[in-house]
Amino acid sequence: xxxxxxxxxxxxxxxxxxxxxxxxxxxxxxxxxxxxxxxxxxxxxxxxxxxxxxxxxxxxxxxxxxxxxxxxxxxxxxxxxxxxxxxxxxxxxxxxxxxxxxxxxxxxxxxxxxxxxxxxxxxxxxxxxxxxxxxxxxxxxxxxxxxxxxxxxxxxxxxxxxxxxxxxxxxxxxxxxxxxxxxxxxxxxxxxxxxxxxxxxxxxxxxxxxxxxxxxxxxxxxxxxxxxxxxxxxxxxxxxxxxxxxxxxxxxxxxxxxxxxxxxxxxxxxxxxxxxxxxxxxxxxxxxxxxxxxxxxxxxxxxxxxxxxxxxxxxxxxxxxxxxxxxxxxxxxxxxxxxxxxxxxxxxxxxxxxxxxxxxxxxxxxxxxxxxxxxxxxxxxxxxxxxxxxxxxxxxxxxxxxxxxxxxxxxxxxxxxxxxxxxxxxxxxxxxxxxxxxxxxxxxxxxxxxxxxxxxxxxxxxxxxxxxxxxxxxxxxxxxxxxxxxxxxxxxxxxxxxxxxxxxxxxxxxxxxxxx
Numbered sequence: 001x002x003x004x005x006x007x008x009x010x011x012x013x014x015x016x017x018x019x020x021x022x023x024x025x026x027x028x029x030x031x032x033x034x035x036x037x038x039x040x041x042x043x044x045x046x047x048x049x050x051x052x053x054x055x056x057x058x059x060x061x062x063x064x065x066x067x068x069x070x071x072x073x074x075x076x077x078x079x080x081x082x083x084x085x086x087x088x089x090x091x092x093x094x095x096x097x098x099x100x101x102x103x104x105x106x107x108x109x110x111x112x113x114x115x116x117x118x119x120x121x122x123x124x125x126x127x128x129x130x131x132x133x134x135x136x137x138x139x140x141x142x143x144x145x146x147x148x149x150x151x152x153x154x155x156x157x158x159x160x161x162x163x164x165x166x167x168x169x170x171x172x173x174x175x176x177x178x179x180x181x182x183x184x185x186x187x188x189x190x191x192x193x194x195x196x197x198x199x200x201x202x203x204x205x206x207x208x209x210x211x212x213x214x215x216x217x218x219x220x221x222x223x224x225x226x227x228x229x230x231x232x233x234x235x236x237x238x239x240x241x242x243x244x245x246x247x248x249x250x251x252x253x254x255x256x257x258x259x260x261x262x263x264x265x266x267x268x269x270x271x272x273x274x275x276x277x278x279x280x281x282x283x284x285x286x287x288x289x290x291x292x293x294x295x296x297x298x299x300x301x302x303x304x305x306x307x308x309x310x311x312x313x314x315x316x317x318x319x320x321x322x323x324x325x326x327x328x329x330x331x332x333x334x335x336x337x338x339x340x341x342x343x344x345x346x347x348x349x350x351x352x353x354x355x356x357x358x359x360x361x362x363x364x365x366x367x368x369x370x371x372x373x374x375x376x377x378x379x380x381x382x383x384x385x386x387x388x389x390x391x392x393x394x395x396x397x398x399x400x401x402x403x404x405x406x407x408x409x410x411x412x413x414x415x416x417x418x419x420x421x422x423x424x425x426x427x428x429x430x431x432x433x434x435x436x437x438x439x440x441x442x443x444x445x446x447x448x449x450x451x452x453x454x455x456x457x458x459x460x461x462x463x464x465x466x467x468x469x470x471x472x473x474x475x476x477x478x479x480x481x482x483x484x485x486x487x488x489x490x491x492x493x494x495x496x497x498x499x500x501x502x503x504x505x506x507x508x509x510x511x512x513x514x515x516x
Contacts, residue, residue: 017141021139023193023197024139024193024197024198025148026151028152029152029154030186030190031128031132031190031194032128032129032133033155033158033159034186034190035071035125035159036155036159037159037160037166038163038183039067039071039160039294040164040294041163041166041179042067042163042179045063045167045171049063049114050111053108053110053114055111059111061298061302061422062115063118064298064419064422065226066116066119066122067122068418068419069226069415069416070119070121070122070123071122071126072122072126072222072416073122073123073126073222074127075127075408075411075412075415076218076269076408077127077268078090078127078130079405080210082131082134082203083206083208084206084207084208085205086202086203087134087135087138088194088195089202091128091132091135091194092195094126094128095187095190095191096187096191099183099184099186099191100124101117101120102180102184102187103180103181105118106177106180106181126415129156129411130408133152133407135198136148136151136152139198153330153334153384153387153388157326157327157383158323158327160294162323164301164315164316164320165316165317165323166182167316168311168313169313169316171312172311172312209266210266211260211266211267211268213260214264214269217256217257217260220249220253221249221250221252221253221254224249225254225420228243229427230423231246233427233430269412270405270406273402273406277397277502277503278393278394278502278505279394279406281393281498281501282390282397282499282502283394285346285495285498285499287413287416288417288491288498289495290414291418291420291421292353294418294421294422295421295424295425295484296357296360296425296488298422298425299425299429299481299484299485300315300318300372301315301318301319303429303481304372307474307477307478314369317369318369318376319372320376321377322379322383323380324377325381326380326384329384330388332384333345333384333385333388334388337388337389341504341505342390342392342393342396342505343393343499343500343504345389346385346386346389346390346496347497347499348382348385348496349386350382350385350492350493350495350496350499351493352381352382352385353379353382353383353386354488354489354493355378356375356379357485357488359375360375361482361485361486362482363478363482364478365474365478390499394406395410396505397503425484428487429484432480432483432484433476433479434476436476436479436483437476
């Protein structure tokens with residue numbers, strides 16, 4: 001990964017002022033929000049998309065994972081692209097490409113086409129998030145960096161939690177294609193305004209070589225791993241030669257990638273930043289915690305719709321309350337992180353995430369929407385305490401010239417963890433449901449008496465058997481959901497403890513300046 005993301009070093013500013021500054025700042029933040037929103041807007045739409053395009057709900061999650069993996073792959077290229085073509089040009093081109101790909105996703109004629117177009121959408125969206133932050137830092141004067149970072153952090157934190165609410169409303173109101181069509185006017189506005197206000201502040205360009213071998217190995221091992229995770233259950237895991245082959249390709253590709261990147265003079269991913277204990281610890285925590293967090297916000301609406309009978313709108317409303325405190329607390333935590341040891345803030349936030357997940361592990365089939373929403377409020381309050389200071393811990397641990405490389409690597413880790421976590425969680429959820437169903441069927445007390453009671457209530461023998469079968473399915477899925485949330489809680493608690501491995505950073509009185 002290049003050591004600059006088009007912004008040069010930390011003193012490279014092209015400061016704006018007045019209304020032009022705020023117009024440009026809002027447009028950059030809006031573009032970032034659009035991309036982050038798309039990581040979760042499809043969450044509540046998976047059952048509708050799967051039904052409309054004739055695939056299973058578990059296959060439907062490929063719409064989420066394909067986007068996340070593609071986005072993760074292009075993040076390491078952002079620095080090289082910005083240096084080669086200019087940060088503003090790359091940003092505007094990426095935003096425009098994102099809008100075009102969104103339009104094509106809405107018109108996708110088949111599920112395979114939709115997944116392929118989501119890959120293209122993710123490839124376009126990858127550079128937008130790091131470049132939006134780079135350009136925000138470039139145009140805001142040093143004394144206003146706190147406001148710039150607070151604005152950017154708010155869109156990054158709120159995007160994933162706003163996605164299900166907006167997605168549910170659009171799916172039930174006008175249909176699932178509109179979760180993609182909504183991006184078109186936003187992308188057009190951001191591309192036009194960004195070019196109008198920022199073209200004169202283009203970054204310097206240089207012709208650095210790109211590590212094509214490293215890029216190919218990166219795509220190889222991530223792609224093989226994701227395909228293996230997405231298809232493992234359907235192909236009976238390692239009893240399938242296809243899965244065995246994919247596993248070997250992923251393992252060999254990963255090892256080869258590590259060796260190549262550590263020895264290449266211009267690596268696509270600068271793995272040497274892991275020599276810093278604070279960065280290595282923070283990145284590991286980011287992978288664990290964000291993987292569990294993103295998995296939970298994918299699983300929640302999927303469970304509500306497939307097991308409790310919620311439509312997309314109500315599933316979105318049930319998970320939306322977490323966005324309230326995320327919005328309110330983001331700028332406060334950004335300021336607080338300049339005065340309080342980041343390890344304390346991260347440990348507190350991740351512990352609260354664990355408590356929220358532990359709370360969910362006690363859910364029952366007769367739970368109402370109010371009870372579903374309460375842990376969401378707690379989770380929303382915890383999210384800023386994790387996202388914002390963990391970045392400060394990571395980037396405060398590296399050398400100034402390594403900041404852009406480290407920020408890009410954290411973006412890569414976050415998006416990859418989201419994709420892998422989603423695949424692992426949905427597979428585990430289905431496996432747990434099958435296990436619990438087998439256990440429940442074997443431990444039913446007086447099933448014949450239950451059937452007789454149902455038939456006495458007016459049901460036929462077939463209807464009574466069907467009712468008992470549905471009750472067993474509902475209980476097994478509920479137990480599987482609780483099981484997954486309990487595992488997530490354990491992961492969160494591990495993350496809360498692991499943060500203390502990182503060294504304490506000297507507080508500078510300046511807000512964190514990295515990317516999430």
